[in-house]
Amino acid sequence: MKLKQFFNLRFKLLDSKKNRLFLVLFMLVYAMLFLNIFIPFNIKDWMPLSNSPQFFTLSGFAMVGALGLAFSQFVLRKLFKLEQFKIKQFFLWVLFELILLTFILTVIYNDFSNWFNFIDEFLFTLKHTFLIIIIPYSIVLLILSLFRSRYELLEMKKEGKNVDIKNKLVKFPDDKGNVKFSLLLKDLLYLESTDNYVYIHYQANDILKKELLRNSLKNLEKILENEPIRRCHRSYMVNLINLNIAKKAGQKILLKLNFVTELIPVSKTYQKEFMEYFESDV
DSSP, X not given: OOHHHHHTSEEOTTOSHHHHHHHHHHHHHHHXXXXXXXXXXXXXXXXXXXXXXXXXXXHHHHHHHHHHHHIIIIIIHHHTTOSSEEHHHHHHHHHHHHHHHXXXXXXXXXXXSSHHHHHHHHHHHHHHHHHHHHHHHHHHHHHHHHHXXXXXXXXXXXXXXXXXXXXXXXXXXXXXXXXXXXXXXXXXXXXXXXXXXXXXXXXXXXXXXXXXXXXXXXXXXHXXXXXXXXXXXXXXXXXXXXXXXXXXXXXXXXXXETTOXXXXXXXXXXXXXXXXXXXXXX
């Protein structure tokens, strides 16, 4: 991949407000601990004179920085309509945040008499602000990147699993155990009992078709127990992959399947188990 193409890619790690809040809080906690434990850069020598305990003074630096970062991520990004970044925009925004935080800290914590003095203090503060925020900022991006990679991996596995399941071949034996025909799971719609036979309803090229099989729903229920095919009525079993709508009509529960116009009823015997199955899937 060329460098230009890389910098034009979407940067998604800070798209969500939850991730931005995590960045702000992590930076706050890190800065408070870092400043108070290590007291870096001889910071005590250039802290503003104050009667407050050292902990509160140093924590004030961290708090001001976190508020400036929150203002940047939640207010300015919305104001400038930058809810999404390209990688090159992200790097520029980080540079802008660094300058913004440095400006705020310079104005609040430095006593300058002229512009030359201000510039000198600004450059001094810029260097130390960069050294303080670069590590936690990088850690946050690494953590978010790992979580995103894990999420994408799980989604890929889930998608792959769904594809495999849908393309699985389901075999339908008769009452003597002889397989009479096979059908892709994704094409199967529902099974309908009629005397000593079962109609297997399925779709082929968006056309509803059916096959007659000498067997009972009770036997098929045992055979298909590991498939997403559930008994919902003494006369019906449905393929949950092709379930479109489950709705209540008074005390009744009715199912609408893909490619099927009529509604399939759920009898009281199966209502509790059937609804629990869908509630666990929400």
